[in-house]
Amino acid sequence: MAKKKKTTKKAKTTEVKPRTKTQILGDISADTGLTRKEVASVFECMSKMIKKDLGNRGPGVFTVPGLMKVKKKVIPRRPARKNVFLPLLGETRDIPAKPARKAVKVTPLKALKDMV
Structure with a gap:
């Protein structure tokens, strides 16, 4: 009589990819009710503020x-x-x-x- 082979089940690893820029803008616009252009303008304004504050004359x-x-x-x-x-x-x-x-x-x- 042949021996049964043991089969071990491998745990499924689902690799989660980081969100893209369009996914981030889409999710924020869906949650807040703003349009995607408005959300993009908020991020653009924030990057300008960071540039100004971290610049030579900023704090x-x-x-x-x-x-x-x-x-x-x-x-x-x-x-x-x-x-x-x-x-x-x-x-x-x-x-x-x-x-x-x-x-x-x-x-x-x-x-x-x-x-x-």
Whole structure:
């Protein structure tokens, strides 16, 4: 008599794709009753406000109420270093200087943390 083979059922993993811009605009317009053009203009206005606040003359901080805080962070320059030993390669090299630059930091607020 032949032995029965054990069949193990694999759990179905449905990969969820992120929403597209049109899906986001469509869902918001359906929930709020605004047209898609009005929703798009709200996002456009918000991006202009973020650009203005994070610009050179702005305060450097923009808060999306209840979701996140966007900050401009100035990263200072790094001086050049000579004869730095790299243990992985077993040799010494010169590391060039890096100029100062601006970066964007996004901090989630409590309401966004609680959603996850």
